[in-house]
Amino acid sequence: MAFLHHNIMKEEDDAALIQEYKHSGKLDVLAALYQRYMNLVYGVCLRYFDEETSKDAVMQIFEELIAKLKQHEVQNFKSWLHVLTRNYCLMRLRSMKNREGRVISIDLMENDSFQHHESGVSVEAHLQDMERCLETLPEEQKRSVDLFYLKEKSYREVADMTGYEMNKVKSYIQNGKRNLKICMEQQHASQA
Numbered sequence: 001m002a003f004l005h006h007n008i009m010k011e012e013d014d015a016a017l018i019q020e021y022k023h024s025g026k027l028d029v030l031a032a033l034y035q036r037y038m039n040l041v042y043g044v045c046l047r048y049f050d051e052e053t054s055k056d057a058v059m060q061i062f063e064e065l066i067a068k069l070k071q072h073e074v075q076n077f078k079s080w081l082h083v084l085t086r087n088y089c090l091m092r093l094r095s096m097k098n099r100e101g102r103v104i105s106i107d108l109m110e111n112d113s114f115q116h117h118e119s120g121v122s123v124e125a126h127l128q129d130m131e132r133c134l135e136t137l138p139e140e141q142k143r144s145v146d147l148f149y150l151k152e153k154s155y156r157e158v159a160d161m162t163g164y165e166m167n168k169v170k171s172y173i174q175n176g177k178r179n180l181k182i183c184m185e186q187q188h189a190s191q192a
Contacts, residue, residue, distance in 0.1 A: 014077040022070055034062055037078060041085045048089040050151050061088050090127050133183035141176030148173050
């Protein structure tokens with residue numbers, strides 16, 4: 001029960017800091033609140049980006065908080081910040097271009113059924129489906145696909161980073177892409 005009491009106290013304390021920040025506009029108050037959850041924000045960012053990009057994202061999300069926290073009524077800061085962070089990462093991914101200039105989406109958008117303009121599925125919904133499907137892959141495929149497509153590493157870099165043999169890396173990426181496509185098609189069919 002002490003755990004529940006601690007969480008309730010922390011939420012109340014977060015709420016007090018939010019109100020103080022909204023009233024005073026002091027950045028040190030917002031920084032004190034944000035400091036509590038920087039590891040959470042960084043961890044979420046690492047699911048999408050490399051370490052350096054994640055560190056930059058942590059700072060940019062703080063800058064977004066300066067205005068957004070004043071605009072929104074936040075009941076549970078930790079949950080709200082988690083959603084804000086995830087949305088920031090998805091929007092950033094959407095704006096990043098891969099080497100061929102297409103939105104990073106593991107080339108699944110070349111399939112007509114995934115064209116968001118034609119099917120009514122938003123790019124953000126598509127990326128969220130892709131994230132869910134990525135989690136269903138076997139670990140080797142998930143790691144290889146993430147490094148190759150989302151972090152734009154070469155086959156050699158993926159092999160070096162993971163310790164997998166080059167042929168295995170190529171196989172994991174090919175099978176992972178195929179499995180993602182199947183999962184995405186199933187997600188799309190269930191939403192139609």
